[in-house]
Amino acid sequence: xxxxxxxxxxxxxxxxxxxxxxxxxxxxxxxxxxxxxxxxxxxxxxxxxxxxxxxxxxxxxxxxxxxxxxxxxxxxxxxxxxxxxxxxxxxxxxxxxxxxxxxxxxxxxxxxxxxxxxxxxxxxxxxxxxxxxxxxxxxxxxxxxxxxxxxxxxxxxxxxxxxxxxxxxxxxxxxxxxxxxxxxxxxxxxxxxxxxxxxxxxxxxxxxxxxxxxxxxxxxxxxxxxxxxxxxxxxxxxxxxxxxxxxxxxxxxxxxxxxxxxxxxxxxxxxxxxxxxxxxxxxxxxxxxxxxxxxxxxxxxxxxxxxxxxxxxxxxxxxxxxxxxxxxxxxxxxxxxxxxxxxxxxxxxxxxxxxxxxxxxxxxxxxxxxxxxxxxxxxxxxxxxxxxxxxxxxxxxxxxxxxxxxxxxxxxxxxxxxxxxxxxxxxxxxxxxxxxxxxxxxxxxxxxxxxxxxxxxxxxxxxxxxxxxxxxxxxxxxxxxxxxxxxxxxxxxxxxxxxxxxxxxxxxxxxxxxxxxxxxxxxxxxxxxxxxxxxxxxxxxxxxxxxxxxxxxxxxxxxxxxxxxxxxxxxxxxxxxxxxxxxxxxxxxxxxxxxxxxxxxxxxxxxxxxxxxxxxxxxxxxxxxxxxxxxxxxxxxxxxx
Amino acid sequence: xxxxxxxxxxxxxxxxxxxxxxxxxxxxxxxxxxxxxxxxxxxxxxxxxxxxxxxxxxxxxxxxxxxxxxxxxxxxxxxxxxxxxxxxxxxxxxxxxxxxxxxxxxxxxxxxxxxxxxxxxxxxxxxxxxxxxxxxxxxxxxxxxxxxxxxxxxxxxxxxxxxxxxxxxxxxxxxxxxxxxxxxxxxxxxxxxxxxxxxxxxxxxxxxxxxxxxxxxxxxxxxxxxxxxxxxxxxxxxxxxxxxxxxxxxxxxxxxxxxx
Numbered sequence: 001x002x003x004x005x006x007x008x009x010x011x012x013x014x015x016x017x018x019x020x021x022x023x024x025x026x027x028x029x030x031x032x033x034x035x036x037x038x039x040x041x042x043x044x045x046x047x048x049x050x051x052x053x054x055x056x057x058x059x060x061x062x063x064x065x066x067x068x069x070x071x072x073x074x075x076x077x078x079x080x081x082x083x084x085x086x087x088x089x090x091x092x093x094x095x096x097x098x099x100x101x102x103x104x105x106x107x108x109x110x111x112x113x114x115x116x117x118x119x120x121x122x123x124x125x126x127x128x129x130x131x132x133x134x135x136x137x138x139x140x141x142x143x144x145x146x147x148x149x150x151x152x153x154x155x156x157x158x159x160x161x162x163x164x165x166x167x168x169x170x171x172x173x174x175x176x177x178x179x180x181x182x183x184x185x186x187x188x189x190x191x192x193x194x195x196x197x198x199x200x201x202x203x204x205x206x207x208x209x210x211x212x213x214x215x216x217x218x219x220x221x222x223x224x225x226x227x228x229x230x231x232x233x234x235x236x237x238x239x240x241x242x243x244x245x246x247x248x249x250x251x252x253x254x255x256x257x258x259x260x261x262x263x264x265x266x267x268x269x270x271x272x273x274x275x276x277x278x279x280x281x282x283x284x285x286x287x288x289x290x291x292x293x294x295x296x297x298x299x300x301x302x303x304x305x306x307x308x309x310x311x312x313x314x315x316x317x318x319x320x321x322x323x324x325x326x327x328x329x330x331x332x333x334x335x336x337x338x339x340x341x342x343x344x345x346x347x348x349x350x351x352x353x354x355x356x357x358x359x360x361x362x363x364x365x366x367x368x369x370x371x372x373x374x375x376x377x378x379x380x381x382x383x384x385x386x387x388x389x390x391x392x393x394x395x396x397x398x399x400x401x402x403x404x405x406x407x408x409x410x411x412x413x414x415x416x417x418x419x420x421x422x423x424x425x426x427x428x429x430x431x432x433x434x435x436x437x438x439x440x441x442x443x444x445x446x447x448x449x450x451x452x453x454x455x456x457x458x459x460x461x462x463x464x465x466x467x468x469x470x471x472x473x474x475x476x477x478x479x480x481x482x483x484x485x486x487x488x489x490x491x492x493x494x495x496x497x498x499x500x501x502x503x504x505x506x507x508x509x510x511x512x513x514x515x516x517x518x519x520x521x522x523x524x525x526x527x528x529x530x531x532x533x534x535x536x537x538x539x540x541x542x543x544x545x546x547x548x549x550x551x552x553x554x555x556x557x558x559x560x561x562x563x564x565x566x567x568x569x570x571x572x573x574x575x576x577x578x579x580x581x582x583x584x585x586x587x588x589x590x591x592x593x594x595x596x597x598x599x600x601x602x603x604x605x606x607x608x609x610x611x612x613x614x615x616x617x618x619x620x621x622x623x624x625x626x627x628x629x630x631x632x633x634x635x636x637x638x639x640x641x
Numbered sequence: 642x643x644x645x646x647x648x649x650x651x652x653x654x655x656x657x658x659x660x661x662x663x664x665x666x667x668x669x670x671x672x673x674x675x676x677x678x679x680x681x682x683x684x685x686x687x688x689x690x691x692x693x694x695x696x697x698x699x700x701x702x703x704x705x706x707x708x709x710x711x712x713x714x715x716x717x718x719x720x721x722x723x724x725x726x727x728x729x730x731x732x733x734x735x736x737x738x739x740x741x742x743x744x745x746x747x748x749x750x751x752x753x754x755x756x757x758x759x760x761x762x763x764x765x766x767x768x769x770x771x772x773x774x775x776x777x778x779x780x781x782x783x784x785x786x787x788x789x790x791x792x793x794x795x796x797x798x799x800x801x802x803x804x805x806x807x808x809x810x811x812x813x814x815x816x817x818x819x820x821x822x823x824x825x826x827x828x829x830x831x832x833x834x835x836x837x838x839x840x841x842x843x844x845x846x847x848x849x850x851x852x853x854x855x856x857x858x859x860x861x862x863x864x865x866x867x868x869x870x871x872x873x874x875x876x877x878x879x880x881x882x883x884x885x886x887x888x889x890x891x892x893x894x895x896x897x898x899x900x901x
Contacts, residue, residue, distance in 0.1 A: 007654070015699050015850040020657040026729050028669075256669060258655070258662045258729070310669030310727075341672075342686065 003035050003106040006096050013087040021259045022050035023084065025098035028256035029308060031063075032100050033073040039186060040179045042066055042074040043097055043107040043144065045126060047119035048538060050078040050098075054255060055263040057317070058113045058150060061250040062171050072179055075099035075107075079122040080129070082535060082542075088129060095130035104130040108182055110144040111175070112163075114152035117515035118508075118538040120159055124530040127162070134527065136164045136211055141193055145182075149174075154239075154286050155463040155579035158515050158522040160210035164198060167207055168582055169239030169286075170272070172248050178207065199230060208237040208582060215520055215578075221561045223519060223576040236583045239286070241623045245272060246297040253308045265313035265346070266305040270298055270330070274319035275607045275625070276351070279388045279598050280377070280416065282462035283319055286584045288617040290608055291626040295326045295333070299634045302334060306343065313344040321347045322354035323608075325628035331362040333634025339365065352376065352391045357402045372403050375414035379430030385601040386421055388594075393433060397440050400452075404441040410451045411437060416459040417481055418473030418506070420598060427481050430454060431488040435495040453500035454489065456482065458509035462516050464584045466594035469571040472513045474564075475545075478506030507545040511537065513567040514552070519578035522566065524555040585623075587616030642679055643711045645720060646745055646872055648704060648736035655731030656701035656854075663732065664692065670727040671709070676720065679710040693746045694858065697831060701854035703735075704752070706871065708745060741878035748871040749825065751799060751861035754832045756819040757852040761845070763805035766817040769843035770803050779838040783831075790828065794838040797823050797830040800866050819851075822868070824861055 014020035035041070044063055046053030053059065059076060066074035075097035080088065088094070094103040104110055104126070112123055127134050132143050139146075148156050148166040156166040167174045178201060185197045192199075201207040212233045216224040228235060242248055254266055271292040274284040293301075302314055314334065316324075324330065327347075334345055345363045352374045360372070376391050378384040384391060400411050415430050434452050441450040458478045461467045473481075482503045489499050514522060528551035536542035552563045571577065573592055580588070590613075597604065607613060608627060618624055651658055658666070668688055671678055680686035689710035696702040721737035728734065758766060773779060779795040800822035823830055832853045839845040859868035 011654070012849050014657055019659070020699060021659060021662055024654040024657050026655060026731065028666075028729055256666075258658050258666050260662065260665065264665070307673065310672035312672070342680070 003102045005101040006093055006103060007101040009091060009093045010088075010096065010101060013084065013091060013093065016087060017084045018081060019259060022078070022257075023080070023098060025101070027054070027098075027258065029253040030076075030099055030255055031067045031073075032075075033067060035073070035100075035102070038071050038073040040072050040109075040183050041107045042072070042109045042111055042175070042179075043077055043102075043104045044074055045077045045079075045104075045110065045112045045123075047079055047112055047114065047122035047126060049081065049536070050257075050259060051261045052538075053078040054257045054259070054261045055267070056113065056115070057251070057267055057269065058115075058171065060255055061248075062111070062113075062175050063255075064251050064253065065172050065248075066175055066179070069176065069179070071183070075102065077104055077126070079119075079126060079536065085125065085129065085535075095126050105132055105143065107144045108186070109147055109178070111147040111149060114148055114150040116538060117152045117158070117512055118543075119152075120162075120515060120526050121530045121534045121537055123159070123162065124527065125535055135161050137161075139164070139194065141190065145194075145197070147178075151283060151286065152516075154282070154582060154584060155516065155518075156208065156210065156582075157215075157520050157578040158518040158526060160520045161523045162526075163210065164194070165201060165207050165209050166582075167240065168237070168584065170242040171240070172242050172250070174206065174240040177204065199232070202230070202233045205234045206238050206240055209233070210520075213581065217559075221559065221565065223578060225576060226578075226581045236581050238583045238621065239585060241585075241621050242272075243291060243623060243626065245269070245291055245293040245626075249293075249297060249301050252301070252304060254305055254311075256309045256311070263315070264311070265315045266302070266309050266311040267315040267317050268298055268301045268305065269293065269318060270316045270321060270324050270327075271318045271627075274323070276320060276323070277388050277594075277604045277606060278377070279386070279466040279594060280419065280459060280462070281319075282465050285465045285586060287319070288585065288615065289623050289625045292324055292628055294628065294630050294632070295330050295634060296630070296632050298330055299333060299337075303337075303637065306338075306341075312342065313346060314338075315346045315348060317348060320349050320351050320354065322350045322359065326630065326632075327354075328356075328359055328362075329633055331359050335362045335365045337634060337637050350374065352396050352399050355399050357406055360403070360408075361406070371410035371412055372400075372408055373412040373414065374399070376433070377414065377416050378419060378426065379415060379428070379433060380426040382601060383419060383422060383426045383429075385603055386598050387419055388598065388603050390603055393436070396433070397436055400437050401440050401444045404450060405444045409445075409449065410453070411441070412453045412455060413437070415454065415456040417456050417485075417503075418459040418478045418509070420461075420467060420470040422473070422481075424481055424484055427485050428488055430456070430485055431492070431499075434489065434499045435492060438495045438498045448498075451498055451500060453502060454485075455502045456485070457504035458506045460509050460513045460516055463577065463579045464586055464591075466591050466598055468517065468577060468591065469573075469575075469595055471570040472510070472567040473506070474568050475506035475510045478509065482506075508537075508543055510563065510567055511543075511545065511548045514548075514563055517578070518566055521556065521559045521561065524558075525552045528555050583620070585615075585617035585620040587614065587620070590615050643714045644708055644740035645711065645715070645717050646706065646708045646738050646740050646875060647721065647724070647734050648706055648872060649728075650731070650733045650735055651696060651700075651702045651705065652731040652733065653701075655729060657699055658732065659698040660692070660695035663695070664690070666728065666732060667707070670724055674723045674727040676709070676715070676724070677711050677713040679712050691746075694749050694825065696855050697833075699853075700754075700832065701852070703854065703856050704858040705855075706745060706749065706858065708740060736872060738872045738875040740875055742874045745871060748860045748874070749858050751822060751824045751859070751868050752855050753857040753868055754819075754821040754823065755854045755856050756821060756832055756836070757806070757854075758817045758819065758847045759852075760814050760848040761817050762815040763803055763817040765843075765845060766803040766819060766839075769839040769845040770801050770819070772842040773798075773835075773838055774801060776842055779842055781834050781837040781841060783834060783837070792828050792830075792834075794830050794834045797826045798835060799824055799861060801835070822861075822866060 202209040273287040273290040678688040717737035725734040781794045806816035859871040
């Protein structure tokens with residue numbers, strides 16, 4: 001496969017497309033290595049537009065980890081917008097990497113990171129533009145190994161026909177292990193072709209090769225069992241877990257794009273994993289245990305990263321950032337260090353119960369105090385017990401009172417609609433909560449111009465969570481419930497005008513639900529949607545619910561199932577779930593007990609602060625909780641001018 | 642406060658950088674290079690940078706200009722090197738002078754452009770140019786934020802010449818080069834408006850988009866028919882008053898009136 005740059009052909013098309021800068025590469029801190037000096041070559045894709053994909057931490061980390069290695073190169077590719085796609089098809093320009101504009105087909109591995117299932121149609125577009133057969137079974141030695149990763153890969157069954165392999169869990173070490181296997185196989189002259197290299201990967205027990213498993217179905221449409229069809233292929237495939245984040249301080253040199261992107265900041269992951277145990281949260285379940293980066297490790301990453309990028313904002317990322325054991329010292333230390341440099345700090349994902357005003361003051365020392373965001377998720381106390389989000393209304397009111405008393409004027413509250421056992425009344429209580437917030441805010445601040453915004457979307461049950469058995473609420477019921485809530489908020493004379501209401505209708509959630517808990521039969525729907533022109537399903541202006549439903553009606557009846565069967569149907573204990581052979585470490589019986597506890601409105605504590613409650617991850621994956629405090633502090637940086 | 646005027650380029654693939662993209666990249670480069678920038682007052686302070694007359698997205702340029710305000714004095718040439726190193730290749734800082742005269746923007750009254758027309762014979766271009774120059778007015782249309790707009794592309798054009806491309810150039814087939822001198826007027830007449838004009842008067846339709854580069858920008862000189870270097874007055878002011886440039890003492894605050 002020739003690996004010459006297609007830039008000359010692409011360049012002629014760029015004057016005709018929107019925002020051409022996103023296709024030219026040349027980002028600060030990007031790496032272009034000599035093709036011929038490397039024997040294993042990765043094309044990494046975030047299957048969404050450049051503006052969303054470029055800041056993705058997962059891709060950025062793997063890009064750097066791979067490029068740091070001698071003899072290995074990694075380049076990036078993103079979804080092209082339909083305007084360029086049409087021109088590329090007309091002028092036969094293949095899917096290219098932005099680093100050196102090489103055709104994706106020329107690489108050894110085409111790795112895609114799926115944060116969400118809504119990128120599946122974009123994967124098919126990219127494969128087709130690349131000239132790679134859409135289905136694994138049609139590929140030859142001329143094609144790369146198509147690899148899926150990211151959170152959605154914990155159930156890769158809906159895309160099983162389109163990918164050659166999937167890796168679940170942390171990617172840092174996993175991509176290096178995979179590189180070593182491919183390198184050895186290539187050095188031996190690629191014995192046994194694709195089959196052999198995939199088999200070698202499968203035998204490690206931590207790379208999933210869908211083609212090496214047969215799925216047997218029961219007459220009622222449910223799965224009978226999933227069986228390996230080659231010897232040496234394990235029954236279950238394990239997730240990867242990186243221990244000691246301080247050993248993996250990536251990205252060290254974050255990419256700085258010329259084009260505008262969704263996150264214009266330097267991000268540092270301050271810990272990975274979360275054991276708060278919110279039952280709806282797939283991320284919290286599949287990334288256990290909690291592993292903190294040390295305060296000094298964080299300080300070093302921020303220092304080097306700011307130097308390398310010139311960003312004006314530092315985001316301290318994790319699933320619940322205020323839960324870091326030394327978050328107070330981290331925030332204060334960083335605010336002290338960068339007070340002069342006008343660097344802002346942000347802490348996405350802050351829990352109501354972990355918020356304190358000292359922390360918030362440190363975070364806003366160099367910036368403004370515009371709004372605070374919290375996610376109670378459930379409107380009623382009962383609902384929050386079901387989902388195990390242990391935040392009481394008093395906690396929330398106390399927190400917002402402090403915030404309004406300290407100069408904040410706006411609070412944003414996030415909720416979900418359609419949670420298991422939810423009734424109209426549970427959702428309507430969201431309005432009461434928002435009204436109490438405004439009432440308290442007016443009282444504390446002595447002003448009337450304070451605001452509260454309620455943001456709400458439909459809940460989608462996810463694999464590897466206690467709610468994986470739960471029925472999803474239909475789009476119609478979701479919309480009806482949201483309408484009642486809207487009417488209650490808008491109808492309130494005293495507080496209604498101070499409360500903003502933002503909601504997502506229930507339809508996209510149904511498609512997401514189909515793809516999240518789907519099995520291999522759902523692949524036919526994805527392919528039909530792609531062939532009918534479906535692209536960029538995460539974008540309101542491109543997403544078409546009607547197209548998805550029409551394609552499902554065309555393809556699923558042949559299997560005796562339908563969209564409702566995948567979404568609004570409750571599963572039983574005995575049912576074999578499509579992802580049971582992918583091992584996230586969570587004990588299925590524990591998940592079931594937690595599901596029963598949810599129905600009983602019984603809460604579970606966080607194992608960081610209470611004894612282990614046997615979710616199964618640590619013993620199964622041979623990992624352990626890694627948290628501070630280390631007792632260290634961030635010292636002022638010596639100023640060299 | 643010291644003010645420094647910079648000339649920069651948009652070359653190669655980075656000509657697809659929009660002006661907004663460039664602004665973000667430049668302000669980050671200032672931070673990486675630890676330039677002691679003056680900030681605006683207010684709720685969200687911004688570094689003081691004035692941009693002049695940016696070239697449209699997709700056109701290359703050898704002559705873009707901006708001015709920055711510093712809180713501490715820096716040697717302009719050292720500053721230029723530092724910033725150039727901090728910016729991606731293609732966005733290159735090619736000149737730096739301390740501002741000693743007011744009104745840089747007033748000295749940018751015309752631009753010299755080069756348009757490379759692949760797949761077009763030089764004779765055809767020459768014929769179109771002659772027709773264009775012979776016309777009193779050439780109405781063209783451009784889509785703007787407020788819909789289609791019709792305006793004259795002829796009056797602003799102070800010079801237009803066609804030449805065949807050098808024979809040792811890469812690529813095959815015919816190719817012509819247009820050199821265009823255009824005055825900065827309102828509404829602005831851009832190189833692609835002139836191309837629309839050539840199409841209107843002589844049906845000239847290049848098969849591929851023209852590669853357009855701004856070669857120079859400055860004060861239009863009627864006699865020579867080209868533009869002068871807009872940074873020259875600042876440089877000459879330094880030569881005229883070397884004692885001010887050499888010492889570490891604070892630069893005189895520009896009064897904003899009359900001294901040019």
